[in-house]
Structures are given as C-alpha cells and as structure tokens.
Amino acid sequence: xxxxxxxxxxxxxxxxxxxxxxxxxxxxxxxxxxxxxxxxxxxxxxxxxxxxxxxxxxxxxxxxxxxxxxxxxxxxxxxxxxxxxxxxxxxxxxxxxxxxxxxxxxxxxxxxxxxxxxxxxxxxxxxxxxxxxxxxxxxxxxxxxxxxxxxxxxxxxxxxxxxxxxxxxxxxxxxxxxxxxxxxxxxxxxxxxxxxxxxxxxxxxxxxxxxxxxxxxxxxxxxxxxxxxxxxxxxxxxxxxxxxxxxxxxxxxxxxxxxxxxxxxxxxxxxxxxxxxxxxxxxxxxxxxxxxxxxxxxxxxxxxxxxxxxxxxxxxxxxxxxxxxxxxxxxxxxxxxxxxxxxxxxxxxxxxxxxxxxxxxxxxxxxxxxxxxxxxxxxxxxxxxxxxxxxxxxxxxxxxxxxxxxxxxxxxxxxxxxxxxxxxxxxxxxxxxxxxxxxxxxxxxxxxxxxxxxxxxxxxxxxxxxxxxxxxxxxxxxxxxxxxxxxxxxxxx
Amino acid sequence: xxxxxxxxxxxxxxxxxxxxxxxxxxxxxxxxxxxxxxxxxxxxxxxxxxxxxxxxxxxxxxxxxxxxxxxxxxxxxxxxxxxxxxxxxxxxxxxxxxxxxxxxxxxxxxxxxxxxxxxxxxxxxxxxxxxxxxxxxxxxxxxxxxxxxxxxxxxxxxxxxxxxxxxxxxxxxxxxxxxxxxxxxxxxxxxxxxxxxxxxxxxxxxxxxxxxxxxxxxxxxxxxxxxxxxxxxxxxxxxxxxxxxxxxxxxxxxxxxxxxxxxxxxxxxxxxxxxxxxxxxxxxxxxxxxxxxxxxxxxxxxxx
Numbered sequence: 001x002x003x004x005x006x007x008x009x010x011x012x013x014x015x016x017x018x019x020x021x022x023x024x025x026x027x028x029x030x031x032x033x034x035x036x037x038x039x040x041x042x043x044x045x046x047x048x049x050x051x052x053x054x055x056x057x058x059x060x061x062x063x064x065x066x067x068x069x070x071x072x073x074x075x076x077x078x079x080x081x082x083x084x085x086x087x088x089x090x091x092x093x094x095x096x097x098x099x100x101x102x103x104x105x106x107x108x109x110x111x112x113x114x115x116x117x118x119x120x121x122x123x124x125x126x127x128x129x130x131x132x133x134x135x136x137x138x139x140x141x142x143x144x145x146x147x148x149x150x151x152x153x154x155x156x157x158x159x160x161x162x163x164x165x166x167x168x169x170x171x172x173x174x175x176x177x178x179x180x181x182x183x184x185x186x187x188x189x190x191x192x193x194x195x196x197x198x199x200x201x202x203x204x205x206x207x208x209x210x211x212x213x214x215x216x217x218x219x220x221x222x223x224x225x226x227x228x229x230x231x232x233x234x235x236x237x238x239x240x241x242x243x244x245x246x247x248x249x250x251x252x253x254x255x256x257x258x259x260x261x262x263x264x265x266x267x268x269x270x271x272x273x274x275x276x277x278x279x280x281x282x283x284x285x286x287x288x289x290x291x292x293x294x295x296x297x298x299x300x301x302x303x304x305x306x307x308x309x310x311x312x313x314x315x316x317x318x319x320x321x322x323x324x325x326x327x328x329x330x331x332x333x334x335x336x337x338x339x340x341x342x343x344x345x346x347x348x349x350x351x352x353x354x355x356x357x358x359x360x361x362x363x364x365x366x367x368x369x370x371x372x373x374x375x376x377x378x379x380x381x382x383x384x385x386x387x388x389x390x391x392x393x394x395x396x397x398x399x400x401x402x403x404x405x406x407x408x409x410x411x412x413x414x415x416x417x418x419x420x421x422x423x424x425x426x427x428x429x430x431x432x433x434x435x436x437x438x439x440x441x442x443x444x445x446x447x448x449x450x451x452x453x454x455x456x457x458x459x460x461x462x463x464x465x466x467x468x469x470x471x472x473x474x475x476x477x478x479x480x481x482x483x484x485x486x487x488x489x490x491x492x493x
Numbered sequence: 494x495x496x497x498x499x500x501x502x503x504x505x506x507x508x509x510x511x512x513x514x515x516x517x518x519x520x521x522x523x524x525x526x527x528x529x530x531x532x533x534x535x536x537x538x539x540x541x542x543x544x545x546x547x548x549x550x551x552x553x554x555x556x557x558x559x560x561x562x563x564x565x566x567x568x569x570x571x572x573x574x575x576x577x578x579x580x581x582x583x584x585x586x587x588x589x590x591x592x593x594x595x596x597x598x599x600x601x602x603x604x605x606x607x608x609x610x611x612x613x614x615x616x617x618x619x620x621x622x623x624x625x626x627x628x629x630x631x632x633x634x635x636x637x638x639x640x641x642x643x644x645x646x647x648x649x650x651x652x653x654x655x656x657x658x659x660x661x662x663x664x665x666x667x668x669x670x671x672x673x674x675x676x677x678x679x680x681x682x683x684x685x686x687x688x689x690x691x692x693x694x695x696x697x698x699x700x701x702x703x704x705x706x707x708x709x710x711x712x713x714x715x716x717x718x719x720x721x722x723x724x725x726x727x728x729x730x731x732x733x734x735x736x737x738x739x740x741x742x743x744x745x746x747x748x749x750x751x752x753x754x755x756x757x758x759x760x761x762x763x764x765x766x767x768x769x770x771x772x773x774x775x776x777x778x779x780x781x782x783x784x785x786x787x788x789x790x791x792x793x794x795x796x797x
Binding site: 004005006007008009010011012013014015016017018124128279280281282283284287288316319320323327336337433453454 | 509510514524527529530532534535720723724727748752753755758760
C-alpha cells in the first residue's frame with residue numbers, strides 16, 4: 001500500500017440529456033372512479049391532485065372515494081361475480097386475462113412514461129422492469145385460469161368471491177398486476193385501491209381493461225387516501241383482502257379482520273441484510289449492493305438496506321462501492337441515462353432526511369455520493385451510513401429510501417445472527433463464491449426471499465412474502481394463486 | 494514504476510469473478526443513451542484511440558504504406574479530425590511504417606514474441622522484441638505463453654513478461670492475454686494481475702486471430718483488475734481491447750464502460766486503445782452523419 005490512489009469520475013465524459021419523449025402519452029386532466037365498467041365522480045365530488053415528484057407540478061386530478069363509493073364498487077364486484085365471472089368457463093376467463101397481458105405489452109411505452117412521471121422512478125426501470133413484469137404476471141396467471149385442478153392436485157379449487165386489494169406507491173402498476181392477475185385468473189372479482197401519490201397507471205389500466213372488454217364490475221378501481229383503504233378493509237361483503245404497504249397499516253388490517261373469517265395476505269416492510277462473505281466476487285457484489293438499495297430510490301420493501309460485510313474485505317469493498325456510487329446519475333426520471341430518480345413524495349423525502357438526521361445524531365458517519373441532484377423536485381443523494389450497530393435506529397427501522405447502513409462481521413455465525421436480529425424477514429442476500437456457503441447461509445436466514453450472488457430479481461413464477469413483521473402469506477407463483485382460492489381444505493388461502 | 498523487483502502475485506488471492514453479474518453490468522453500459530454533443534465527443538475520442546492494424550501473412554511494404562497514409566489522412570473532407578493513436582504491424586514492417594509515418598506523431602506499434610501463438614523459445618521472443626524496437630517501434634504488443642498459464646506454470650509466464658519488458662527498453666509494453674483461450678473470467682482476472690505485476694504498461698485482450706476476441710465482459714474484468722492494481726500500487730496501466738470492435742456503437746459502449754469504471758484519467762489514447770482495422774471508417778461515417786444529418790455510402794470513405 002505504497003500510494004493511496006483514488007479514481008476520479010469528474011470532470012469526465014458527461015452524457016447529454018436523452019429524455020424519453022412524452023408526446024405519445026394520453027392523459028386526461030381528471031379521472032373518476034372506475035366502477036362497474038365506467039368512470040364516475042366520487043359521491044362527495046371530492047378530488048385530489050397527483051403530482052410529478054420530479055417537477056412538483058400537478059399532472060391530473062383524481063376522484064377521492066368515500067365509503068359510499070366503496071359500497072358501490074363492492075356491490076358492482078359482487079354482481080359481476082354472481083352473474084358473470086363465476087359462471088364463465090375458465091378457458092374464457094383465461095382469454096380475458098391474456099388480453100390484459102397483451103394490451104399492457106402493446107402499450108408498454110406509454111405505461112412506462114406515465115409510471116415515471118407519476119412516481120419519479122427512472123424510465124430505465126419502468127421501461128425494463130416494472131411494465132414488462134406487470135405484463136408477465138398477467139401472462140403467467142392467465143395460463144392457470146383453466147388449469148386450477150392441475151395447479152393443486154387432489155384439491156377442488158374454487159374462487160372466493162370479491163377481493164379487496166390495497167397497493168402501495170413504489171411499484172404502482174406492478175403491484176396492481178401482482179394483485180389483479182391471480183385474483184382474476186382464479187375467478188374472483190376485485191375492488192382495488194391504488195396509492196394516493198401514484199394512481200395514474202392504475203387508472204390507465206382501468207381504461208385498458210375497459211378497452212379489452214372485460215365484463216363491467218369484474219375490476220373496480222377506487223382512488224383515495226388511507227380513509228378509502230380503511231373503508232374497503234372494513235367492508236362486510238369482502239371474501240378476501242390483500243394488502244401491500246407499511247407494517248403499521250398491516251397491523252391495523254389484522255386487527256380489523258381478526259375474527260371475521262375473511263382470509264387475507266399482507267406484504268409489509270423489510271430491513272433486509274445483504275451479506276458479503278470474504279470470498280465473494282467483490283465487483284459483482286458491489287453491483288448487487290447498488291441494485292439492492294438504490295433500485296427505485298430504495299423505495300422497495302425487499303431492498304437490501306443493511307450491508308453486512310466481512311471485516312476481511314470491508315475496506316476494499318467500501319472503497320469500490322463509493323467509487324461505483326459516484327458514477328450513478330441522479331436526475332430527471334424520464335432521462336434514459338438516469339440511475340436514480342425522484343423520491344416519490346415530499347412526505348417520504350422528509351421521512352428519509354429525518355432518518356439521516358437520526359443517524360447523524362446517533363454518531364454515525366454519513367457519506368453521500370453520486371452526481372449532483374437537481375435543485376427542484378424531491379431528490380435524495382445515495383447515502384451510506386457507517387459506524388453503526390444493531391442498536392442504532394437506522395439499522396433497525398425501515399427507511400424506504402436510498403440509504404444503506406454498513407456493518408461488519410467476523411464470522412459466519414455473527415453474520416447470520418445480525419441478519420436475523422430484526423423484527424422483519426422479507427428478503428436477504430448472500431455473496432460468496434462457494435456453493436456450499438450459499439446453501440448454508442440461505443437456509444439460516446429467516447426471510448421469505450433470499451438471493452444468492454444477485455439481488456432484487458423478480459419473476460411471476462416465484463413466490464414472494466415475508467416472515468415476522470414482513471407479512472402473512474405469499475404472492476407470486478402457485479402460492480400466490482392458492483391465496484385466491486378455496487382449496488376445499490378448510491379456510492381459504 | 495517503483496524500482497522494486499517485480500514479484501509474481503498470489504493468484505489464489507485475486508478476487509473471483511461472477512460471469513452472470515459481469516454480463517448484467519455490461520448490459521447497463523449498453524443501455525446508456527449517448528446523444529448529440531456527447532456522441533460527437535465520444536466518436537472523436539474513439540477515433541484518437543485506434544491502433545490501426547494490419548497483421549496478415551500477406552502484408553507487404555506497399556500495404557503498410559497505404560495503411561500509414563490512411564492513418565495520417567483519415568477523411569480529408571472533415572476538418573480538425575484527430576489522428577489515430579498508432580499503426581500496428583509485424584516486426585518486419587516496422588521500419589516501413591516508421592518511415593511512412595514520419596513526424597506525424599502517430600506511433601508505430603509492433604506485435605512481437607512469436608505472435609500470435611507465442612510458441613517459441615524465450616530467446617526467439619526476445620530477439621523478436623529487440624528487432625522491432627530497433628526498427629523504430631515505440632510500442633510492443635507481446636503475447637503471453639497461454640500453454641504455460643493454463644498448465645499452472647505461472648512463473649514461466651511471469652518471467653517471460655519481465656524479460657520482454659527489459660528487452661523493450663523505452664518502448665511501451667502491451668501484454669496480450671489472448672482471453673479467448675483462457676476459458677473463464679476468473680482466469681482473465683488472474684492473468685491481468687500477473688501481467689501488470691510483471692511490468693505491463695498496457696494489458697490487451699486478444700491477438701485478433703482467435704474467436705472470441707475482445708468482448709465487453711472480458712474488457713470489464715480487465716478494467717477491474719487495472720483498477721485494483723492502481724489502488725494497490727498507484728501505478729496506472731492502460732487497456733486495449735482488440736479484435737471484433739468494428740462499429741461506432743460498440744466503441745461508444747466501451748467508452749461508457751471505461752468512463753464509469755476507471756474514470757476521467759483513463760479517457761485518453763495514452764491509457765486506452767482500440768485494436769481495430771475497420772472501426773475507423775464506421776466512426777467517420779457516424780461523424781459525417783452527426784455533422785450533416787445524412788449517412789453516406791462506404792464508398793465515400795477511403796479504404797486502405
């Protein structure tokens with residue numbers, strides 16, 4: 001170690017703006033609630049605005065559903081279930097779901113742009129990940145619609161009825177697909193509530209659903225804030241409830257549904273450990289750490305937000321990680337070269353900054369890298385927090401932003417213990433060149449999804465869900481299909 | 494360079510390489526969208542990094558003189574074009590190239606050490622090197638003994654590079670790993686570390702005689718090795734992907750990869766070269782397109 005050399009990425013070769021065009025996008029000034037196949041205003045006439053977090057300007061006004069509207073949506077779903085959807089031949093039902101899948105693929109470019117405008121995520125992600133995966137979920141579940149007996153051999157699968165679904169703002173269309181595709185393929189009708197900061201792609205999906213001729217009432221979309229969701233979960237005529245979002249709301253849902261007999265699935269928060277063992281392929285681990293925490297600005301429930309790295313390689317790994325973070329381009333979500341887009345909302349940005357302050361107050365070292373963030377819009381630079389322990393709040397609590405805590409360990413057992421020492425258990429990652437250690441570590445982690453030598457990889461065939469405070473039940477794959485069926489073996493799900 | 498005796502590194506301690514992860518990273522480089530002024534800057538930079546190459550059994554003094562003319566007059570209809578970095582030829586053609594290039598500032602690079610196979614005794618390899626240097630080559634592109642490397646005889650590979658480096662004198666040494674014969678990215682990274690420890694000024698992917706030649710995953714692996722060597726020793730080493738890079742888009746992707754892996758210091762012909770024969774005209778065609786908005790037929794670009 002004769003000389004301490006460092007890499008310099010500025011002033012390097014800077015890329016000119018490469019914005020995705022928006023002229024092919026059709027957006028209305030205002031959107032109603034999608035109930036019984038038609039867009040209608042809220043009974044109260046109330047609306048709210050959805051804004052572009054990169055520019056802080058309103059995009060459209062959206063109806064705010066009250067309990068009366070939720071009643072109407074559930075009634076429409078009930079009627080559609082009783083009269084059309086539950087009577088339809090499964091193969092016909094499958095055709096409709098296939099049509100939704102194809103239509104999303106055909107309109108992928110428009111959906112990607114709207115997703116990035118409304119939510120702030122980089123177009124690279126909405127174009128390459130969110131929208132193709134949403135389409136893939138519909139394709140995957142469409143195929144099961146007429147093969148339910150083969151999906152669950154020995155069972156006699158039956159649809160449940162009307163499902164209430166509430167989804168978060170981090171993957172708006174993808175979460176709608178995760179919820180709708182298995183529900184519809186299994187033969188249920190749905191009332192879906194998208195998040196208040198990101199309703200647009202769900203409303204575009206409503207238009208698409210109308211265009212493909214899905215019978216009215218099979219899918220109803222009610223927009224609104226927490227009150228709307230609360231009205232939906234409390235509705236007495238639901239046969240199933242599914243929620244993705246915060247652990248706090250998840251607890252409230254459990255309280256509400258306890259004793260009602262309504263089956264539910266909850267996909268909640270996380271604080272995943274990403275564990276780098278000393279024999280890992282370091283440069284690919286660096287890439288996996290970046291994808292684990294900076295994907296979608298860290299607004300990912302399964303984000304690898306706690307880096308656990310072997311002391312033997314901590315120094316070289318962090319040096320390389322900082323250099324890599326310095327090459328990340330933060331800025332306009334619609335620019336094709338943007339790696340880190342805008343934070344979803346003002347409230348979320350405040351929450352992230354509060355955690356960074358907490359870390360600082362706790363005595364941790366805060367390091368922020370990447371390119372300079374734009375002056376306007378909600379942006380947070382990629383952040384590393386070092387010098388922390390299990391006792392620090394920033395290590396314990398979900399920050400849901402581009403903030404990575406870094407801890408070191410000496411032995412395999414210490415890594416395992418730290419990884420599991422959390423109320424959450426949604427995901428985890430392990431980096432090692434040794435196959436046997438992959439199996440040893442992945443088997444020892446109490447988390448629903450564990451990636452080895454990669455991170456944040458999703459596929460419709462793969463079940464997803466958490467241990468402990470990260471949730472109940474699984475989505476994706478056959479597990480996710482079974483959650484929307486009465487398998488004739490006692491309680492549904 | 495430090496004056497310390499070169500020492501063979503412990504190759505078992507070279508960090509492993511995960512191929513799937515490397516390919517994913519490369520896909521990210523390829524998804525960068527390079528437009529307008531940054532595209533022109535990138536194309537001009539790529540042009541200035543080219544080692545214009547002819548390495549054929551059929552090479553003649555006449556062919557080499559033609560190539561040197563091309564090197565000095567890339568496309569006269571465009572003003573202010575950079576020149577290529579070097580002309581790369583066999584040792585027998587070095588003096589011809591040296592004369593033809595005169596005071597143009599374009600270097601003569603020569604392959605040596607029983608290129609491309611490297612299957613010759615060390616004494617022959619050293620004579621080959623000395624002859625090329627004496628004839629006026631400022632840069633020597635040697636091949637490593639892949640047979641010895643694959644057989645685990647790292648000392649032989651290492652000692653040969655050290656000896657060739659000594660024979661080079663002031664000439665820069667580019668060490669060709671012939672990655673298409675090494676079998677895995679782990680081996681590429683190990684060979685890179687070995688070559689740099691032995692004194693390579695540049696490491697180079699390929700002879701161009703073996704498929705696959707340069708690929709982005711291989712080049713990224715070598716760039717990571719160069720970074721590790723730099724961070725550990727403070728010694729900067731150059732990179733030369735060679736073979737198979739024939740279009741501008743690919744060249745720009747390589748520059749994106751370089752820009753985001755090693756950074757600004759390496760974004761110059763001093764530290765990065767493309768070993769290519771047909772890339773120059775494609776870059777020129779793209780530069781014309783950027784300037785005029787129109788593509789022209791290849792017949793409008795001189796072919797030497």
